[in-house]
Amino acid sequence: MVKPDRLIVGVSGASGIVYGIRALEALKALNVESHLVASKAAEMTLGYETGLSIRDFRSRADQVYKMPDVGAAIASGSFVTRGMLIAPCSVRTMSEIATGVTSSLLTRAADVVLKERRRLVLMVRETPFHLGHIRTMEALTEMGAVICPPLPAFYARPETIDDLVDQSVGRALDLFGLDWDGTRRWGEDLEGGRR
Numbered sequence: 001m002v003k004p005d006r007l008i009v010g011v012s013g014a015s016g017i018v019y020g021i022r023a024l025e026a027l028k029a030l031n032v033e034s035h036l037v038a039s040k041a042a043e044m045t046l047g048y049e050t051g052l053s054i055r056d057f058r059s060r061a062d063q064v065y066k067m068p069d070v071g072a073a074i075a076s077g078s079f080v081t082r083g084m085l086i087a088p089c090s091v092r093t094m095s096e097i098a099t100g101v102t103s104s105l106l107t108r109a110a111d112v113v114l115k116e117r118r119r120l121v122l123m124v125r126e127t128p129f130h131l132g133h134i135r136t137m138e139a140l141t142e143m144g145a146v147i148c149p150p151l152p153a154f155y156a157r158p159e160t161i162d163d164l165v166d167q168s169v170g171r172a173l174d175l176f177g178l179d180w181d182g183t184r185r186w187g188e189d190l191e192g193g194r195r
Helices: 017-029 040-049 054-058 091-099 105-115 131-143 161-174
Strands: 006-011 033-038 063-065 083-089 119-124
Touching: 006 017, 006 105, 017 033, 017 040, 017 083, 017 161, 033 054, 033 105, 040 054, 083 091, 083 105, 083 161, 091 105, 091 119, 091 131, 105 119, 119 131, 119 161
Parallel strands: 006 033, 006 083, 033 063, 083 119
Antiparallel strands: none
């Protein structure tokens, strides 16, 4: 067990910043220390997709880092974490991680997570994928990352966008061994899954 219990949350400039926001809120509810690094494009997306200010967004994290700060704690393998969730993950960020040629703290932290054999989960937000995207996902999977696009789970019978977001975030957090109340489980919470 990691002491203190920590997870890095990266947010890149793909559509779907709500996944990163909700992940930070879920980690707070789970008493898991969150370490946030967000790209400039992510902060632009925040303005397009939400009514939150950058300050409100950053306040959801326990620790916030700037993109150029490659000397930050999360850039070192000696800083122990459960791993890193990138929510959402742009194709550019995914591609940079796959090559190992990192240009920011966001991709450097992901590279460190991979080299330390910790869990890296990428909520890739793009569609449709071309063959280059798929090959990049294959390479990252071979390197130990988990590709986890935020796809809706209709068996959970979502009634709101929040329900869809919570299910996707909850399933991503499952990959770190974190059981969050926002996740509806087949065979447990859902009548149709009971036998």
